[in-house]
Amino acid sequence: MDKLKQGIEQMQNHNYEEAAKLFTEAIDEEPKNPVGYINFGNLLTHMNDYERAERFFTRALEIDEEAGTAYYGLGNVYYEQEKYTKAQEQFLLAIKKGLDEADVHFMLGMTFIHQEYVKLALPYLLRASELSPKDVDIQFQYGLCLAQNGQIEQAEQVMNHVLQLEEQHSDAHYNLGVVALHKENAKKALDHFTKALEVNPEHMLAAHAKGQVEQALNE
Template identity: 70%
Template sequence: MVSKLQQGIKEMQNQNFEEAAKLFTEAIDEEPKNPIGYINFGNLLLHMSDYSRAQRFFERAIELDEHAATAYFGLGNTYYEQSLYPQAQEQFSKAVETGLEEADVYFMLGMTFVHQDHHKLALPYLLRAAELDSDDVDIQFQYGLCLAQAGEIAQAKATMLKVLELESEHSDAYYNLGVIALYEENPIQALEYFDRAIEIQPEHALAANGKKQIEQVLHNDQD
């Protein structure tokens, strides 16, 4: 027999939020000491951008079970969505400490450091996320970006090339490879990467600007 929580999750996945809320409420009424009901309702409220209520549901789940790792993760997401990165960082750390070993939590923890401009501190968490989910394009891309910002250029290049293996039309990966090529003093290759980024995304302003600057330098060299 499918439980009300399982039914509620299915309704939530099908965008039937009112029906999901009804089922989660019934599940909580039937088992008020079960943190899972509060976590699911919190996730629903988070999905609907009702952050203050979502926070209360996650906190209630933690009151019932201080080892409920997914409640800390949900609470972290609630803070993250409001750009409260230090608070989000604290909750994601607790989720990891209480046993949540998933790519998403390491990724989000890494991103809280990125948003605070602590790229070197972000790296081990983004690396762990990249190891746990090697096929996730966003995780691999953000890891590559963080490597570049931390000055790890060779690794950043290898990671951006991996992004292109996963998604051959990733314009931002081509743009960043262009920037790396400039760093390596290879303007011709940089131009090729910028051209490819623009080919995929004609309105890519950063690539267009990079291309323009290289063409000016090359033109001046010819004069």
């Protein structure tokens, strides 16, 4: 197995020092291969060393300006530092260079969410959800974005899908409770808020909503 693959394995097993050593050796052996720099950049991002990570991704792009994963890596560096506009530019470049994967569409969607451009986020979260139908986080954020765009029926379908993937998803239950209230079904809403609190007793929004629904039903 080559050093890059070994390095990725070590990284996945949280052996960061060993991963760094292998990536360094891979770069020394093939200094004109952008993949070594990209992997090292990913490792540094993971370790919150954003300044050095940025340098490694930039170096990869100097070698190959078509390397979509390097733009994606740079996007993550900026995203983690809450520089959402800069992150957005890099994720768009990654897609333009042919990176059509769930993660890049998801991250691009999330940059818009953080800037409160929920309409602009929707097509990217939709694409991510199509590419990764079993990813709970992606499906949940897509459902939430649908709700924020007023597409309540579709949001309900997606939140139910989230519960099929993860039965104990308190936020999905909470949001389905909100949808039920929107449809004036207080009993169903109460069921969802109760379930949200069974899963996560600290869920303040669900606790507040449950209290209000109970009060309304008792009046």
